[in-house]
Amino acid sequence: MKRIKKVTCLLLGLSVLASSGCGGGRGDGKLTPQEMTDALFAAISANREAYTREVVDRLQYQERIMEAKEHFREEKVLPLPAQMLRMSAETISQSKDALFSYALLSQWPINKQNGPRTESEKVGLRRVAETGKSHYTEETLGGKKYFSAYYPDKGVVEACVKCHNDHPDSLRKDFRVGDVIGGIVIRVRIDE
């Protein structure tokens, strides 16, 4: 299994990595690509969950102060959790030193930008939707080799399912609570 250098952990500066193998404990000071994507996924999904719970849920449903809506700038409200994720992912992808990239995608996207583009994405999204489990693969994009990890994104609460089923641009209208709506793909460069 190919290994990613320890420097990766230092550059990332994510505290979650410290507890998952970075900076000692394993002895060899190296992470496998899967350990790295799993750790990144833990951080990305924890952020998503915190924003959903402490900002959207609290302000929209408990305090009834402000809603989260797709056209948040025009309506001067909160961005949707999926949009927050995309804005962060875009910031990372704009950095030329980025060691990884990620995106929230779906076979049934509301926003066409979130549909699968590569063969790996088509297969990965289908696999996570069918099994409800993560899926790992390798692919070559633009002449560079990547380890690509797919993690299911489930409609854990009624609000997810309802909004996706009711949205005019949604390609699927029969989601039920617990169904996989899409997946988070995380890619890291691997050296030959």
Ligand code: HEC
């Ligand atoms: C109020 C409506 C609303 C709610 C609630 C909502 N979504 Fe979405 N979701 C959207 C919209 C709109 C997009 C497209 C955003 C974009 O990228 O511009 C989206 C994007 C997504 C995507 C990327 C694929 C796509 O459809 O574009 C996934 C996966 C997703 N949401 C899953 C979920 C999950 C899981 C939940 C609940 C935890 C959830 N959504 C809650 C409206 C909603």
